[in-house]
Amino acid sequence: MFQNNFIKNEVEKIKEELIEIRRRIHENPELSMEEYETSDFIVKKLKEFGLENIEKIGKTGVVALIEGKGERCIGIRADIDALPLSENTKLPFASKKEKVCHACGHDIHITCLLGVAKILNENKDKILGKVKLIFQPAEETGVGAKYMIENKALENPVPEVIFGLHCWPNVEAGKVYHRHGEMSAASDTFKIIIEGKQGHAAHPYKAVDPIMIAGNIIVGIQNIISREVSPLESGVITISTIHGGEVINVIPKTVEIQGSIRTLSNEIREYVHKRLEEVACGIAETYRGKAIVQINKKTPNVVNEEKISNLIEKACKDILGEENYIYNPVPSMGSEDFAYYLQKIPGAMFRLGCGYKDKENYPLHSDMFNANEECITTGVISLLAIVNKLYEE
Ligand SMILES: [Zn+2]
Ligand SMILES: [Zn+2]
CATH class of the missing domain: 3.40.630.10 (Zn peptidases)
Structure with missing residues (x-):
């Protein structure tokens, strides 16, 4: 031409x-x-x-x-x-x-x-x-x-x-x-709502502390990337917002976590979504609380x-x-x-x-x-x- x-x-x-x-x-x-x-x-x-x-x-x-x-x-x-x-x-x-x-x-x-x-x-x-x-x-x-x-x-x-x-x-x-x-990667977002039971800061055994559960979930979900995804594959989970509690001597009822998931293949994408929910809900239940996980699929790779x-x-x-x-x-x-x-x-x-x-x-x-x-x-x-x-x- x-x-x-x-x-x-x-x-x-x-x-x-x-x-x-x-x-x-x-x-x-x-x-x-x-x-x-x-x-x-x-x-x-x-x-x-x-x-x-x-x-x-x-x-x-x-x-x-x-x-x-x-x-x-x-x-x-x-x-x-x-x-x-x-x-x-x-x-x-x-x-x-x-x-x-x-x-x-x-x-x-x-x-x-x-x-x-x-x-x-x-x-x-x-x-x-x-x-x-x-x-x-x-x-x-x-x-x-x-x-x-x-x-x-x-x-x-x-x-x-x-x-x-x-x-x-x-x-x-x-x-x-x-x-x-x-x-480039697929980009998805997630929200985890952790439900506990409100109580006095001095008596955590009478409450279910969602902040402590959130701490364990934060650590737990990073294990999906480091222990369950091959180092030769790629995945990222980033927690970008966390909100919970208002009063210094009160254990709050809920904590909300939001973040971003990036993956390069459909297989890893589906796997990470599934495990994020399982790990968050499993940890919350272990500590007597409840987690509700919402994953929003956004841009594909x-x-x-x-x-x-x-x-x-x-x-x-x-x-x-x-x-x-x-x-x-x-x-x-x-x-x-x-x-x-x-x-x-x-x-x-x-x-x-x-x-x-x-x-x-x-x-x-x-x-x-x-x-x-x-x-x-x-x-x-x-x-x-x-x-x-x-x-x-
Ligand atoms: Zn840009
Ligand atoms: Zn651009």
Whole structure:
């Protein structure tokens, strides 16, 4: 379809324009499911670039279709929301808003996909099929991908494959960071309500102390990870809130614990859920109390589909050079709602290096996170190269 040099030249021509777009989005971040101005801006830009088939999905999602010559269809996804944090970078184009900023680089993702839109649309007569551009809200709250699917973003036409990128500050701009197989963990939450019997602090034998039970449960459930999950598999249980008691000389009636479970495989996911309930309830009963365990299944894990994952490797090595393709040896215990698309169609994600060589690189979700804009051209080039390779297959 396209020669590598053609792709690189086309992207280089619009580099300044893309940086301007990125800064405009960066200054005006919006929270999950509130991306009204962002989605209007995306639609405006797509129209400016000459796209005709643009559709708003639900409140703040956007899908655009570029129609080339064939019937095949490929999907590319960019998430568009920001985080409830006040930006601290002091950049001239830092967020204009208190407590909202693009600390996860989704401004870069939008920009890359807009760059792809412009170049593909100008060259649509050369594309051997259709390309569906999916601008998705609310990745940070884990509900956006599901919302897009429920609102038929993957229908008419159904993409045969979907892929996307995510910024990665630990790798320098100009490079991509990729792995096959498991990419990110399933993320579930839990709540344990421990019921005891209220009583006087001086007479615990007449009460059932839920705080003491909570202490044993906290220790007990960590044994699931350390003693029951193979050290070569991965699982995390984190207790992030605990509430109980109000009066210094009173044993309270209940304690409530909440936390997060991260797992990389379905097998371990189901196992940890089952054992968390058994261990918590068993300990509570042992000490004469009762535990009620609620587990909320949230985002599934992302497992890159082999064929498209290999193709991403090939396309990126081919256009960026072998030295700019870095293999990522380990999956992340973080989560990504891209997983929901993978329940419908095959796909894969890769990471886009957005770090600086000689500056401190703050992590994603830090109020100091500052993506190196040089990554934008690499992002557009790699996305285009992947579309190209997919259609050459
Ligand atoms: Zn994030
Ligand atoms: Zn993100």
